[in-house]
Amino acid sequence: MKLDRLNEQLKIERVSHLINNEEVAKLLYQTASKGFKNGSPWEENHFFHSLEAKNSVVITASLPRTEELGQTNQIVGLLVASLVSTEAEIYLVVVDETFKKRRIAFRMFEHLISYCKENEITSIFLEVRVSNEAAIGLYQALGFLRVGVRKAYYSSPIEDAIVMELKLQLNEEKQE
Numbered sequence: 001m002k003l004d005r006l007n008e009q010l011k012i013e014r015v016s017h018l019i020n021n022e023e024v025a026k027l028l029y030q031t032a033s034k035g036f037k038n039g040s041p042w043e044e045n046h047f048f049h050s051l052e053a054k055n056s057v058v059i060t061a062s063l064p065r066t067e068e069l070g071q072t073n074q075i076v077g078l079l080v081a082s083l084v085s086t087e088a089e090i091y092l093v094v095v096d097e098t099f100k101k102r103r104i105a106f107r108m109f110e111h112l113i114s115y116c117k118e119n120e121i122t123s124i125f126l127e128v129r130v131s132n133e134a135a136i137g138l139y140q141a142l143g144f145l146r147v148g149v150r151k152a153y154y155s156s157p158i159e160d161a162i163v164m165e166l167k168l169q170l171n172e173e174k175q176e
């Protein structure tokens with residue numbers, strides 16, 4: 001699919017339905033399985049709990065089913081974060097392999113950032129494997145700065161995590 005057509009059809013939204021969470025969790029798991037090199041790091045029930053949790057924010061990027069997309073899962077990207085007090089923490093972000101490098105993750109983050117500002121969040125934090133160049137590139141492009149390192153934070157394989165933070169400026173009307 002051409003990039004401009006994809007941009008026209010792509011729908012970025014915060015999942016807020018309270019019914020059907022089991023069905024949605026299944027779809028999110030399938031999308032994550034198509035985006036991570038070694039399969040989804042979360043089971044279906046992790047997605048289910050994120051959908052149910054009051055302080056979670058789940059953002060999806062989806063496309064309408066078309067003949068061109070065939071059996072491709074309708075949800076092509078997802079982002080899961082949690083909001084506590086004035087801080088947000090990113091748990092997971094992934095884009096279906098077929099749809100990478102089309103600014104989908106960037107747009108999901110833009111959506112999250114607007115939502116965070118509306119909810120008076122002042123910082124977004126995340127951890128990322130030191131070897132994950134694509135994710136680090138994405139976070140840097142969004143303005144995240146490196147604020148620390150957690151030694152041997154990850155297992156299989158053991159690896160350090162870089163801690164990154166994006167400080168948010170609240171909207172002017174909220175600052176007055």
Ligand SMILES: CC(C)(COP(=O)(O)OP(=O)(O)OC[C@H]1O[C@@H](n2cnc3c(N)ncnc32)[C@H](O)[C@@H]1OP(=O)(O)O)[C@@H](O)C(=O)NCCC(=O)NCCS
Pocket residue numbers: 035036037091092093094095096099100101102103104105106107128132133134135136137138139141
């Ligand atoms: C990281 C990931 C979510 C990026 O998604 P994406 O939709 O392909 O990224 P975008 O197209 O929005 O990229 C935005 C910017 O990020 C950076 N970027 C994205 N992919 C990159 C790559 N492979 N290498 C270096 N920089 C990259 C670039 O600066 C890019 O801007 P550009 O388009 O002007 O070059 C995707 O690669 C992915 O799903 N990886 C597997 C899951 C994962 O590791 N998640 C993070 C840990 S939970």
